[in-house]
Amino acid sequence: MNEAIAEARKAEALLEVPIGAVVVWNNQIIGRGHNLRETTLDPLAHAELIAIKQASDYLQAWRLLDCQLFVTLEPCPMCAGAIVQSRIPQVIYGTTDPKAGCAGTLMNLLQEERFNHRVDVVSGVLQEECSSMLTQFFRRLRGKS
Amino acid sequence: MNEAIAEARKAEALLEVPIGAVVVWNNQIIGRGHNLRETTLDPLAHAELIAIKQASDYLQAWRLLDCQLFVTLEPCPMCAGAIVQSRIPQVIYGTTDPKAGCAGTLMNLLQEERFNHRVDVVSGVLQEECSSMLTQFFRRLRGKS
Numbered sequence: 001m002n003e004a005i006a007e008a009r010k011a012e013a014l015l016e017v018p019i020g021a022v023v024v025w026n027n028q029i030i031g032r033g034h035n036l037r038e039t040t041l042d043p044l045a046h047a048e049l050i051a052i053k054q055a056s057d058y059l060q061a062w063r064l065l066d067c068q069l070f071v072t073l074e075p076c077p078m079c080a081g082a083i084v085q086s087r088i089p090q091v092i093y094g095t096t097d098p099k100a101g102c103a104g105t106l107m108n109l110l111q112e113e114r115f116n117h118r119v120d121v122v123s124g125v126l127q128e129e130c131s132s133m134l135t136q137f138f139r140r141l142r143g144k145s
Numbered sequence: 146m147n148e149a150i151a152e153a154r155k156a157e158a159l160l161e162v163p164i165g166a167v168v169v170w171n172n173q174i175i176g177r178g179h180n181l182r183e184t185t186l187d188p189l190a191h192a193e194l195i196a197i198k199q200a201s202d203y204l205q206a207w208r209l210l211d212c213q214l215f216v217t218l219e220p221c222p223m224c225a226g227a228i229v230q231s232r233i234p235q236v237i238y239g240t241t242d243p244k245a246g247c248a249g250t251l252m253n254l255l256q257e258e259r260f261n262h263r264v265d266v267v268s269g270v271l272q273e274e275c276s277s278m279l280t281q282f283f284r285r286l287r288g289k290s
Contacts, residue, residue: 037207038207041201041205041206041207042198042201042202042207043197043201043207043208043209043227043230043231043232044189044194044197044198044201044227044230044231045207046230049189052188052189053187053189056186056187056188056189057187060186061186062182062183062186062187062188062190063188064188076226076230077222077225077226077229077254077260078223078225078226078227078229078230079226080222080223080226081221081222081223081224081225081226081227081247082188082189082223082226084222084223085188085189085191085221085223086188086189087188099261100260100261102226106257106259106260107252109222112222112251114251115222115245115251116244116245
């Protein structure tokens with residue numbers, strides 16, 4: 001998760017909402033991503049999608065078997081859907097997203113019985129650090145710090 | 146929808162599951178995509194995501210305001226999430242997806258009250274053609290035609 005936080009810090013340095021993700025396979029990081037929505041003007045440029053694409057390029061496979069995805073914030077519906085599509089077996093996230101979280105908060109797309117893949121989910125890892133990055137970012141954005 | 150079907154035919158020619166999408170803005174097509182998952186070995190290479198990325202590049206914006214997305218098959222959770230993320234106001238789809246459809250069949254991510262964007266959805270446009278492309282494809286795949 002420290003590596004996902006390092007990715008989030010890269011987003012923060014670009015004045016992007018600080019969210020980062022890494023994909024791990026065989027104890028090595030094969031995909032990294034941080035939120036780049038404003039920089040790239042791309043609605044798909046979420047940390048998870050960037051990391052998944054990189055991991056998929058690395059493995060030359062659309063199925064990311066035996067991989068873990070670490071992400072600082074609970075995945076949104078798009079990213080949760082991408083995790084299901086790429087058949088990632090385990091997701092570890094830092095802090096919950098009360099507005100769009102789809103890995104247990106608003107709903108749980110990662111463990112939906114009717115989909116053809118279900119994901120093991122671990123939450124709250126380095127929660128305090130993942131959360132405070134976001135609250136500090138938005139506080140600065142509102143000019144209150 | 147005929148243009149989305151034309152995209153699906155391109156996927157079919159590559160032995161990909163025939164699904165196609167276009168994004169329309171001001172009566173012109175600014176994004177096109179067809180399923181390329183097997184060709185590119187990319188779990189994100191669904192028709193809708195490819196068309197959304199192209200439209201976003203064209204408009205130089207992550208918000209696809211005043212756009213319509215036409216797609217031959219009901220969007221999966223990832224694509225439905227991407228539609229919400231890109232703030233597309235209207236989605237028109239051909240045929241329902243009983244296995245993964247998230248625009249009304251298994252659930253409706255496009256009209257979820259708790260998300261920050263809701264989408265106008267029209268279904269069943271050229272349903273027969275969109276559906277028969279898929280059934281014929283899978284029939285050929287099973288060697289029964």
